[in-house]
Amino acid sequence: AQKVTQAQTEISVVEKEDVTLDCVYETRDTTYYLFWYKQPPSGELVFLIRRNSFDEQNEISGRYSWNFQKSTSSFNFTITASQVVDSAVYFCALSEWRNTGKLIFGQGTTLQVKP
């Protein structure tokens, strides 16, 4: 069965600290996609990144970076020099390769960045 686990329910940091959000997944597929979404207080989920299982290169986008390791089935998300605007719920998700379009979401991690 496919599953995504975000063990950290809530994280609280002070502005400018670095923070890593963990994501561990389970799948029997050899080909799959992984996603991160951000849900700010307004409620709408915003797409952050997509990674396919063939590409284990780490990715950096501004203050955001993602570490994908197939060996440990993890896809962790790091925010460098956090800001108050980063406060949100973050979801990791796994896509079935079969063309159903379904995503399996983790439980979400609530990040609070204090000034």
Add this chain to the structure above:
Amino acid sequence: DVKVTQSSRYLVKRTGEKVFLECVQDMDHENMFWYRQDPGLGLRLIYFSYDVKMKEKGDIPEGYSVSREKKERFSLILESASTNQTSMYLCASSSLRLAGGENYNEQFFGPGTRLTVL
């Protein structure tokens, strides 16, 4: 930009009422989804549809039904609302079209409807 809209941001209904939640997307997407979001449980898939008049049960379909008469519109129906259906409901859509040889399955979300059943 893709836009997914939901008919209400907040809704209050009484137990036993029939409730309709509407979702419309403007990007000609084939796939549409309904999720509910509860604290500590993440997003759970209720139903999805990959074509007009087609529907598939998700992980928690009990107590819900759906309707997709037009490609852009996907409705979630609570036949007889109960208090345990108080939740945030999120609609999403995605395309089946390949881009660069890959099907990305990226979903675009609406702003959500917070439903309270009294």
